[in-house]
Amino acid sequence: MYVIGEKINGMFKKVNQAIKERNSAFIKELALQQIEAGSDALDVNVGPESVNPLQDMKWLITTIREVTNAPLAIDTTKPEIMEEGLKIAGENSFINSTHADNEKLDIYVPMAKKYNAKLIALTISKSGVPQDTAGKMELVTNIIQKCIEYEYDISNLYIDPVILPVNVAQQNATAVLEVIQQIKLVSEPPPKTLLGLSNVSQGTKYRSLIDRTYAVLALASGLDSAILNPLDRELMDAIITAELCLGKQLYCDSFLEAYRKK
């Protein structure tokens, strides 16, 4: 599975503080820790308290780029910050994210194409977050149609069927697993699938247990990618072991260590 580390996000208190204080050592260390723990890419989000989000985003990206060339997922709702972020983060970045409404897709699909970026698209529209399979798939279809219209390479599209906390929307959790399977059937090549995993356990008593169990269920359904906490060792162990059992990695006695050294 393609792992996008979620930790560089201003919603975390220490990260918010590091951004305010321009503590580049802290950010660099957090970037490297996530890579060492098995991240393929890193999410970058200035957080809700940022007073100058454009400057903060630029500083974060520049700081991270001093220690790693890993792809970055530029995580903002503002198109102008997205575009500036893409300019300095380089190719193979992720746009994180667009909703499924045409007015959003008409901004972000061309932007993804222009900057050769991957595009994360959520099954959310102005009408809300559909919680059933049919409602989610309707938005999936709209997203794919827009990508075809703009001749955007569907294999660079990452559709996120939006997992909600299992304590408030339990049936949504099973619908998401169905959508992960169905997405693979709607186009050739199919889009990738992605989850913002940690959301599944928001507000629950056993967060890590729910995260790692749901990750394995989603992998069994064919999930390609997730934004998650790579520093949760038990979560990463579960993911690595699931991929082993699904035949996506060759067995060796020290398969956990081998994966992390990859």
Next chain:
Amino acid sequence: MYVIGEKINGMFKKVNQAIKERNSAFIKELALQQIEAGSDALDVNVGPESVNPLQDMKWLITTIREVTNAPLAIDTTKPEIMEEGLKIAGENSFINSTHADNEKLDIYVPMAKKYNAKLIALTISKSGVPQDTAGKMELVTNIIQKCIEYEYDISNLYIDPVILPVNVAQQNATAVLEVIQQIKLVSEPPPKTLLGLSNVSQGTKYRSLIDRTYAVLALASGLDSAILNPLDRELMDAIITAELCLGKQLYCDSFLEAYRKK
């Protein structure tokens, strides 16, 4: 998932000793521990070193029946011991197990019918253990045909597609997941599916991690039942959480505790 506790098996040194010494307190305690940990039924196996397996089996069943009426899975390769076991264990017992050859099925299917027992049938024949999906499904078909021939209720049939250790037969692990899904399509009502879970991690370095990860993958594929170690708390936690995320149990904050008190 229907859990059959695996611990009362003479292959475990302490159990073997308890059988030899007729230490009924040890066996009763082990039975109750497994029930409290979430087992629905208990496997009973005298082990390979038993000198008088018929007497040992009778003693084990009688001893367990002093503390619980939970269904028992009579685990022996000898038809005469199986039949004596079924007589004293009572209805809803499991025959554990038959192979997929006609000469075995012609013994065990009628026996299962006569004693109103559930039947565990392995996808193993005289030719060996097929490791690919097609080979396993061929044996599944033969098992089901024999059950139809004897008018045995297919919903009491538990087919075990035989998981092999992932360190020696990695592709078998993915084939088993496919077979679990396909079995549900071959008859109406479909047979149940069952795994002897612990075998997947035999000889590996991270046994419990592999067991619990594979259990979640199998649950995502629709697994109904497993023979496993219910005293592995992390394994049971993973199973309970997977069932929660699959919508088979209602969420409450203390869902782990609620399941165990069921």
